[in-house]
Amino acid sequence: MSKDKMIVYGTPVATVVGMFLLWEIACVGFNIPVFILPRPSVIYDTLIQRWGPIWHNALFTLATTLGGFALAVVVGLFTGLAIGASRVVYAGLYPVLIGFNSIPKVAVVPVLVIWFGIGAVPAVLTAFMIAFLPIAVNVATGLATIEPEMRDVLRSLGARKTQILWKVGIPRSLPYFFASLKVAITLAFVGSVVAETVASNEGIGYLMIAASSRFDVPLVFAGLLVIALMGVVMYGITVIMEQHFTGWATRGQEGST
Secondary structure (H helix, E strand, C coil), X not given: CCHHHHHHHHHHHHHHHHHHHHXXXXXXXXXXXXXXXXXXXXXXXXXXXXXXXXXXXXHHHHHHHHHHHHHHHHHHHHHHHHHXXXXXXXXXXXXXXXXXXXXXXXXXXXXXXXXXXXXXXXXXXXXXXXXXXXHHHHHHHHHHCCCHHHHHHHHHCCXXXXXXXXXXXXXXXXXXXXXXXXXXXXXXXXXXXXXXXXXXXXXXXXXXXHHHHCCCHHHHXXXXXXXXXXHHHHXXXXXXXXXXXXXXXXXXXXXXX
């Protein structure tokens, strides 16, 4: 393995290991009670001992998160294309999106419960509502970066508006699109877990609420750790997809650092 790859992959691992080591030492040194801040070793034991229910609820959270994220990708992509391609749509729809995004999603969850009941649907919709706007805004921004001069040249060559959008606009917006996916996938986890704490009898959010009611703090932290791990894995998958589809956008940066 080259030195650059060792830095890229080794630095995050060393940082995480060092953080957990300091956490363990601090808890032991200051004699912090487990019900206030459990040591990483205690959290690890909890993960092993209760792996069954943790795994079951983690799969539920992952499924609702991916469902909301997929819905956000589809709707956000087409909305961003519409906003970026049409000034009329931008003027009419953008303020509505900003106002909708300003509403705290935790306040919407009770309404979703009234409409759909408790379970997976409120979690999926909450994940969608949180993850949707970054995708739409970034795609619209990517389309807006097309230089007016390039548009004029393409039009002078006989290109129609749809051809400019398809041949230039969409490829130009791909780096923005994948950048938004890295933000949206982490926000989708936030949305699904928030909904599970309010309106579900499954999921990591439900597991943590049930554990906190029993003052089972190690289980609460185990749930938080599982969410973090799932978020890191999904973020990593998004990065791999970004490098595969938009490597051309960063190829000029290779070797410049």
